[in-house]
Amino acid sequence: MARCSAQENSLKEILPENTLRTRVAQTQVSREVRPAPGRYRNEIAKYIIRRNDDCIRCGKCVELCPRGVHVDKPGYKYFAEPKLDRCIGPACEKTDHYCVAQCPQSALRMVENPMMKVLGDCRWPADMILATWKMAETGDVPAEEFGLEHECGATGGGFDRLRFKFPDKPPVKLSPDEIDTSIELNKRDDGRPRITIDVPWYGGGMSFGSVSNVTQLSKARAAVAWNTFTCTGEGGYMERMRPFDDHVITQVATGLFGVREETIQRVPIVEFKYAQGAKPGLGGHLLGDKNTIAVSRMREAVLGISLFSPFPFHSVYSIEDHMKHLDWIKHLNPRALLSTKVSTPTDVDMVAVGSYAAGTHIVHIDGGYGGTGAAPDIAKKNIAMPIEYAIGRVHRFLEAEGARDKVTLIASGGIRVAQDMAKAIALGADGVVVGTSELVALGCVRCSRCESGRGCPRGIATTDAVLATKMDIEWGTQRLINLYNAWYKELVEILMRFGMRSVKELRGRTDLLMHLDYSNDVKAKS
Numbered sequence: 001m002a003r004c005s006a007q008e009n010s011l012k013e014i015l016p017e018n019t020l021r022t023r024v025a026q027t028q029v030s031r032e033v034r035p036a037p038g039r040y041r042n043e044i045a046k047y048i049i050r051r052n053d054d055c056i057r058c059g060k061c062v063e064l065c066p067r068g069v070h071v072d073k074p075g076y077k078y079f080a081e082p083k084l085d086r087c088i089g090p091a092c093e094k095t096d097h098y099c100v101a102q103c104p105q106s107a108l109r110m111v112e113n114p115m116m117k118v119l120g121d122c123r124w125p126a127d128m129i130l131a132t133w134k135m136a137e138t139g140d141v142p143a144e145e146f147g148l149e150h151e152c153g154a155t156g157g158g159f160d161r162l163r164f165k166f167p168d169k170p171p172v173k174l175s176p177d178e179i180d181t182s183i184e185l186n187k188r189d190d191g192r193p194r195i196t197i198d199v200p201w202y203g204g205g206m207s208f209g210s211v212s213n214v215t216q217l218s219k220a221r222a223a224v225a226w227n228t229f230t231c232t233g234e235g236g237y238m239e240r241m242r243p244f245d246d247h248v249i250t251q252v253a254t255g256l257f258g259v260r261e262e263t264i265q266r267v268p269i270v271e272f273k274y275a276q277g278a279k280p281g282l283g284g285h286l287l288g289d290k291n292t293i294a295v296s297r298m299r300e301a302v303l304g305i306s307l308f309s310p311f312p313f314h315s316v317y318s319i320e321d322h323m324k325h326l327d328w329i330k331h332l333n334p335r336a337l338l339s340t341k342v343s344t345p346t347d348v349d350m351v352a353v354g355s356y357a358a359g360t361h362i363v364h365i366d367g368g369y370g371g372t373g374a375a376p377d378i379a380k381k382n383i384a385m386p387i388e389y390a391i392g393r394v395h396r397f398l399e400a401e402g403a404r405d406k407v408t409l410i411a412s413g414g415i416r417v418a419q420d421m422a423k424a425i426a427l428g429a430d431g432v433v434v435g436t437s438e439l440v441a442l443g444c445v446r447c448s449r450c451e452s453g454r455g456c457p458r459g460i461a462t463t464d465a466v467l468a469t470k471m472d473i474e475w476g477t478q479r480l481i482n483l484y485n486a487w488y489k490e491l492v493e494i495l496m497r498f499g500m501r502s503v504k505e506l507r508g509r510t511d512l513l514m515h516l517d518y519s520n521d522v523k524a525k526s
Helices: 002-011 060-064 089-094 126-138 213-225 239-247 293-299 319-332 348-358 387-400 418-427 436-441 473-498
Strands: 047-051 108-112 162-164 201-203 248-253 269-273 337-342 362-366 408-412 431-434 513-515
Touching (some): 126 436, 126 473, 213 239, 213 473, 269 319, 269 362, 348 362, 362 387, 387 408, 387 418, 418 431, 418 473, 431 436, 436 473
Parallel strands (some): 248 269, 269 337, 337 362, 362 408, 408 431
Antiparallel strands (some): 162 513
16 A cells, blocks of 8 residues: 555656546446547648638628538637638538638638648658547548548558458448457467457557656556557556556566566566567667656656666577566466567567467567657668568468467557558458557647657657646547547448458458559559
């Protein structure tokens, strides 16, 4: 009890007293989709409606717009700022309620938001960011009329060059209720629990210190709602995560920060992180300004000192050494499944089969596209193998070794949307891990300042006492629940178009994929 009390006291640095008393530790979280609008008065939108001084405030635009873009507040001299995120832009020109054309004073004009040219990057273009926000707000895929390309990015490679070859008609007519999206995480038949998750994804490791505890708790509660998992990352296990133990993966990383036998015994899955795809060979970094009082206590480190996880485990230089690590966890927690997270070197296939031989249940391969703004670009773009190459390589090698159906293959590192998930599974993965997508759903603008204590202006990847309180746990939870629902609907739609009753049927079906550089099949659709 004394340790719990000390832990809660340390968390006051991040959350005020009244928030600490709020009951967020509810083990039953509804999967129900509910509207979760953005946190800001004027959300970033693709299109802007400009109003000039010729406006006589006749209210015609308010009457016309069925989406409530225009807002006229009685008693105010001017119109309120329009709700631009509701505007469908050029698609509205074809309707009879296009405000620009029907304004009696010609006081309105529509332009594309110039911010669209600077928001995001090639991997996460502005359209994909805004589409993810829409999904997190509504629980559904953005309507086509919004004009938001959310299925592919603008990298010119990777998943963005892969497309599905859908048949003109589904071979079997199925309803969404007939589709099974669950996957099994223990295929070893070794007496340990046969854990099944309802969707083929779970949340990636984000440690307390790299992100706020509000972000961590929102991820955990969404995992409960969708019967999947979230991962603590390498920064220790908050006491406030205890109610969600059955949906938490705790990580043992090379720095052993916050690793305790007591927390290992609480969870159903323990993950050994040997390397991260975004920075293999470099280890983990947490700069000093994020190592606050609460973080240093959690990690049992010195306040304000930058923390570095070495590469690799200095006690592991062979498969036999790895086996000793796994045996330690197996004896410590007889019900836990073991996951091994590795990056994607050129011999990743050998690493994967070696991990299986050592006794792991989940081989988690993390490609070079992963990581947040805290990962150095020089590492993300030049070291690890792209995940779409690694998946097929590992899948085929495990098949050749007769081990493919005895281990669960999970892929991560650049999985952004449901289309990426489906493509990863078609390449040979059983499921995927998502990370950055969850942060985007919570309002991330991809400013790449995650490494700094006050660098995240939206209070997501921060330990700053003021910024962290800008996000409410209930809101964060609902945004992630909604995002998961949109992904689920997209994935079900893909399976229905192929006439598949289970996501397991999609695994390894590379024949259903085409690469734009090597195919002239004009019927292929993304």
